[in-house]
Amino acid sequence: MRRFGAGQRLPRESSHERQVPPCSSAKRRPVIRVAVPLDVGTIAATRSEAFALATPLRVEELLKLAVYEALGSRAPQDKRERGLRATLAGLRAGRFVVDVDGRLFGRVDDVVLCSGTATLRFFSTEVRHSLPLP
Numbered sequence: 252m253r254r255f256g257a258g259q260r261l262p263r264e265s266s267h268e269r270q271v272p273p274c275s276s277a278k279r280r281p282v283i284r285v286a287v288p289l290d291v292g293t294i295a296a297t298r299s300e301a302f303a304l305a306t307p308l309r310v311e312e313l314l315k316l317a318v319y320e321a322l323g324s325r326a327p328q329d330k331r332e333r334g335l336r337a338t339l340a341g342l343r344a345g346r347f348v349v350d351v352d353g354r355l356f357g358r359v360d361d362v363v364l365c366s367g368t369a370t371l372r373f374f375s376t377e378v379r380h381s382l383p384l385p
Contacts, residue, residue: 282372285316287365305366311359313351314338317371347375 287306294302318334319326340360341347348357350372352365357376363369 282370283317283321284368285313285320285369286371287369292299304365305363307332308369309355309359310342310349310351310361310363311339313347313363313365313369313371314342314359316369346377347373349373 287308290302290306312348314333318338322331322334342349342357342359343355348355350356351363352370355361355374356363
């Protein structure tokens, strides 16, 4: 058995050596991380250091940033707009809730206090069919 010291890289596994095929996962990215913009105007107007450390954002704005992050910068504008409309409609209809840095939100009007990077996770609220118990 070969041992690896500090700073050495492990050999890469080929796709046939992996125990789980790469395409078998339903979720490719379990979370979406978005950079939270600083509101320089509010910082200057209030002269408060608190707004320099954390930015209050509506969940709707965070979802916009998350959809754009998930689709990528090369996605067509109409695709990003459709994705955002569908995401906002799903949240308004109650089909899912969004976890922002460990806090659950179910309304687009809610305000979240974020700093640096916000981590978003989406959880379905719809009942899924399960196998009957024996």
